[in-house]
Amino acid sequence: MAAQLKKQYQCLVLFCLYFCLCVESLRPGFPYRKHHHAREADNTGYNYKTAYFEQKIDHFGFANDDTYKQRYLVADQYWDKNGGPIFFYTGNEGDIAWFCNNTGFMWELAPKLNALLVFAEHRYYGTSLPYGPDAVKDPKKLQYLTSEQALADFAVLIQELKANVPGAQTSKVIAFGGSYGGMLAAWLRIKYPNVVYGSLAASAPIWSFIGQIPCDAQLQVVTNSFKRESLTCVKNIRKSWGIINTMGATDSGRARLSTTFDLCALLNSTADTEALKSWLVEIMFNLAMVDYPYPASFLEPLPGWPIKAVCAPLSTEVVDEVALIEALSKAVKVYYNYTGQAKCLNVNENAVGSLGDELWGYQACTEMVMPSCSNGVTDMFEPAPYNFSQISDQCYKQFKVRPRKSWVITQYLGKSLSAASNIIFSNGLLDPWSSGGVLKSISPSLTAFVIPNGAHHVDLRSSNPGDTPDITKTRLAEEYIIHKKWIEGDNL
Amino acid sequence: MAAQLKKQYQCLVLFCLYFCLCVESLRPGFPYRKHHHAREADNTGYNYKTAYFEQKIDHFGFANDDTYKQRYLVADQYWDKNGGPIFFYTGNEGDIAWFCNNTGFMWELAPKLNALLVFAEHRYYGTSLPYGPDAVKDPKKLQYLTSEQALADFAVLIQELKANVPGAQTSKVIAFGGSYGGMLAAWLRIKYPNVVYGSLAASAPIWSFIGQIPCDAQLQVVTNSFKRESLTCVKNIRKSWGIINTMGATDSGRARLSTTFDLCALLNSTADTEALKSWLVEIMFNLAMVDYPYPASFLEPLPGWPIKAVCAPLSTEVVDEVALIEALSKAVKVYYNYTGQAKCLNVNENAVGSLGDELWGYQACTEMVMPSCSNGVTDMFEPAPYNFSQISDQCYKQFKVRPRKSWVITQYLGKSLSAASNIIFSNGLLDPWSSGGVLKSISPSLTAFVIPNGAHHVDLRSSNPGDTPDITKTRLAEEYIIHKKWIEGDNL
Numbered sequence: 001m002a003a004q005l006k007k008q009y010q011c012l013v014l015f016c017l018y019f020c021l022c023v024e025s026l027r028p029g030f031p032y033r034k035h036h037h038a039r040e041a042d043n044t045g046y047n048y049k050t051a052y053f054e055q056k057i058d059h060f061g062f063a064n065d066d067t068y069k070q071r072y073l074v075a076d077q078y079w080d081k082n083g084g085p086i087f088f089y090t091g092n093e094g095d096i097a098w099f100c101n102n103t104g105f106m107w108e109l110a111p112k113l114n115a116l117l118v119f120a121e122h123r124y125y126g127t128s129l130p131y132g133p134d135a136v137k138d139p140k141k142l143q144y145l146t147s148e149q150a151l152a153d154f155a156v157l158i159q160e161l162k163a164n165v166p167g168a169q170t171s172k173v174i175a176f177g178g179s180y181g182g183m184l185a186a187w188l189r190i191k192y193p194n195v196v197y198g199s200l201a202a203s204a205p206i207w208s209f210i211g212q213i214p215c216d217a218q219l220q221v222v223t224n225s226f227k228r229e230s231l232t233c234v235k236n237i238r239k240s241w242g243i244i245n246t247m248g249a250t251d252s253g254r255a256r257l258s259t260t261f262d263l264c265a266l267l268n269s270t271a272d273t274e275a276l277k278s279w280l281v282e283i284m285f286n287l288a289m290v291d292y293p294y295p296a297s298f299l300e301p302l303p304g305w306p307i308k309a310v311c312a313p314l315s316t317e318v319v320d321e322v323a324l325i326e327a328l329s330k331a332v333k334v335y336y337n338y339t340g341q342a343k344c345l346n347v348n349e350n351a352v353g354s355l356g357d358e359l360w361g362y363q364a365c366t367e368m369v370m371p372s373c374s375n376g377v378t379d380m381f382e383p384a385p386y387n388f389s390q391i392s393d394q395c396y397k398q399f400k401v402r403p404r405k406s407w408v409i410t411q412y413l414g415k416s417l418s419a420a421s422n423i424i425f426s427n428g429l430l431d432p433w434s435s436g437g438v439l440k441s442i443s444p445s446l447t448a449f450v451i452p453n454g455a456h457h458v459d460l461r462s463s464n465p466g467d468t469p470d471i472t473k474t475r476l477a478e479e480y481i482i483h484k485k486w487i488e489g490d491n492l
Numbered sequence: 493m494a495a496q497l498k499k500q501y502q503c504l505v506l507f508c509l510y511f512c513l514c515v516e517s518l519r520p521g522f523p524y525r526k527h528h529h530a531r532e533a534d535n536t537g538y539n540y541k542t543a544y545f546e547q548k549i550d551h552f553g554f555a556n557d558d559t560y561k562q563r564y565l566v567a568d569q570y571w572d573k574n575g576g577p578i579f580f581y582t583g584n585e586g587d588i589a590w591f592c593n594n595t596g597f598m599w600e601l602a603p604k605l606n607a608l609l610v611f612a613e614h615r616y617y618g619t620s621l622p623y624g625p626d627a628v629k630d631p632k633k634l635q636y637l638t639s640e641q642a643l644a645d646f647a648v649l650i651q652e653l654k655a656n657v658p659g660a661q662t663s664k665v666i667a668f669g670g671s672y673g674g675m676l677a678a679w680l681r682i683k684y685p686n687v688v689y690g691s692l693a694a695s696a697p698i699w700s701f702i703g704q705i706p707c708d709a710q711l712q713v714v715t716n717s718f719k720r721e722s723l724t725c726v727k728n729i730r731k732s733w734g735i736i737n738t739m740g741a742t743d744s745g746r747a748r749l750s751t752t753f754d755l756c757a758l759l760n761s762t763a764d765t766e767a768l769k770s771w772l773v774e775i776m777f778n779l780a781m782v783d784y785p786y787p788a789s790f791l792e793p794l795p796g797w798p799i800k801a802v803c804a805p806l807s808t809e810v811v812d813e814v815a816l817i818e819a820l821s822k823a824v825k826v827y828y829n830y831t832g833q834a835k836c837l838n839v840n841e842n843a844v845g846s847l848g849d850e851l852w853g854y855q856a857c858t859e860m861v862m863p864s865c866s867n868g869v870t871d872m873f874e875p876a877p878y879n880f881s882q883i884s885d886q887c888y889k890q891f892k893v894r895p896r897k898s899w900v901i902t903q904y905l906g907k908s909l910s911a912a913s914n915i916i917f918s919n920g921l922l923d924p925w926s927s928g929g930v931l932k933s934i935s936p937s938l939t940a941f942v943i944p945n946g947a948h949h950v951d952l953r954s955s956n957p958g959d960t961p962d963i964t965k966t967r968l969a970e971e972y973i974i975h976k977k978w979i980e981g982d983n984l
Contacts, residue, residue, distance in 0.1 A: 056896075059899070060552040060553075060638060060640050060641070061552075061635040061636065061638065062635060062638075062857075062858040062859075062893040062894070062896070063631050063632055063634070063635035063892070063893065064635075065893075065894065139555050140555055142555070143553040143554060143555035143556075144553065146552060146553065146554075148552050149552070152902075152903075155902050155903075156899075156902060159898070159902050191683060192902070192903075192905070193905065193908070193911030193912070194902070194905040194906055194908035194909075194911070195902070365554075366554040367554075400555070401554040401555065401557075402554070402557065404548075404554070406651070407551070407648075410644075410647050410648060410651050410684070410686070410687070411644075411647075411684075413684070413685065413686035414686055416685070416686035417686075419685030419686070419913055419914075420685070421911055422911075
């Protein structure tokens, strides 16, 4: 029961996994990750300045007049100071420098369109910390960690920049964001169309909330992304859960599993076996998120089309149970040990505990109620229902808050988006989060782009010789709308 | 200095005056008002049921899970339960029953368009009291009194009604509101277009905030509304301030003023003289708000075109100073003693102190920063500058909060409304609040109606044989848009 709950909880926090690199790089004992993080920055070499803006901690109430310093990064070397546009990245749940360095599309567009680049950090992440790093321990101090407050930060910061930066008064502001940042970019245009003229919301699962899609939709996409490479791979994975359960029920079996997967710590209990399975589900979920056509280091350093590589050891039918688990372990190591530097694999590596995870956990326990489950029939996972009240109790235990099921849907228009305008929704179909994305255009100014060969917000990444034509075409179409319809278009 | 501050503060709270009837009727010692209030209800005889909905006190944070019971009034006798529209009044700063009984236009439209009528009370007013009637004494308990929280209440209530009232699932919801309620109606459509399909925002001064209009704009309209009846009346009023100052500087002069105005309490100091002047400014402001063409009892029982009646004793040039003050006192009594029932006039009648005033005072001290001043040159008042920092200090002293100058402008789009849709802005040009209203259509779906002979949201009142053609025409045009464009139109 506890293991299942933990798994569901992890499904909720999966969404934030891809920023853990930065957060975890701050912790001792992760030299591999530290190295990885540094290399990403070296690769990009983008040139920006760091600035801070004093924000109200509570925009929606006046009893608390405390402030915090919000970090934002600015690159003005391409900017036409006579009204050139402002490209504004709406920071996600992590260190803004990392998003800045991983959003090459903005850096490629800026010199073409003479834009000012601004990357604004999300409150409570990175170094933008109301009440400091210990706020996470106090529900009263954490209460200002909401998307509404974050959007208000962005809106106030933009108004401030437009008022005070010489040349910015008439600049059109275009918001960019990916994943949760993409949701924020869309919501910023929806709620503050006075502040941003248009938004590119890449891989923004704005329809992933309760009742909007079936809870098994995400893991169905993961299954499909694996199926695309090998139907046998999917069959083998589905078969493996029962074998792990059987082996994981005995001491000798758990020892065998521990050795096969090169685990850093021996599996000691059936709870540990559950943790192993959760970890495997996470890996598969992540693989679908980062199934880019070229070698990349987004979550982990990986080859191009990593699912293909992962499925290679699993693409012939394996009858022998031990052999199947061995094949699965080879597959997993493609994800976690592609560079061959890890001595052992840590099942708890991405589990709840690091600061960033906890903060996203709080958001998942309040507003970001995005259910996940698996049916075991059309997907390749064990059946695992979604249990809202269990999660709610867990949230109360951890943070003294309970999630509100439909608040975000009421607040951000749900599926009734047609009164909004000037938003591009892009989704890669390999990405599990595409299941909650806007996949069909809603109106002439609410445009959906679907990228069949695309993983998680691939369009925000720098262009790459390995890009498939649908990826390249999408970036061009996005550039066209941003340039011709928004920057050069009439004021809306 | 203090008197001037008080005057400015009263200018801020003037906006809420017209609901004081209900609030003050709850206080002992106001039989006249009580009687008045009861008669209004008798006159209308509208038939509705009272209901309550449990709302979160804090929609924008999760640390506080407290709730309160929001009152709303429902009339379903005209409703076509197969998807007939819902007309939803967004309650102002007062008892919702009073708004319900003073919004005859909705009651006239409902049977024609088979609508369900819902009048929702604004949190902290009437009987919808988070933390009870004593919340006003505690800044921590008052902190949830914001327009954002009120709009969230309305949105959540509407979603709840649509989900649970049989027949309401496909109903289009149209918001109606006047004055601050009109601002809320417009903002509800702007921020929650998923919840309301269109809004009639009557006399909603959404552009009255700092920097949006000159602070003397309101009192300029008051002056114009008087000038329309008699230029000499305006000249006499302008002249009277100096006379009051001279008389008010001595004991004998103050005694004379007290007698002339039939004041209940003798003027004892120059501060009292300042209070008298503030009271007179308020009366003139209110007269411009309620300058309806037929006898009405909105703020006070008054004849038709009350400014004409008020100006009658002042429409010939009065040279003698005492005679001028006597004429002014006759004028004032048209406003405060039209029915001849008052034994004396109470200068502090509308001053800060009653519960409703204090609550609106809090809103004026936080979000609703609508400056007021007079120049003494183009208007008929004494020059009185607007001093934000003084008001801010006063607010801190009273409520432990400070107003945020530009938050409301950022939050509710300011003058950049063009991305919004389906809002009717109506304004009567006699009404001082029209100075901050939207007087020109912004787009085909953001329509402005200007009513040259109209006072404060006259179009929301029941039709009356005394209505001027521009008033009648505006109601017809509003009905056309609501009926043909919104209810029968395509989904937007």
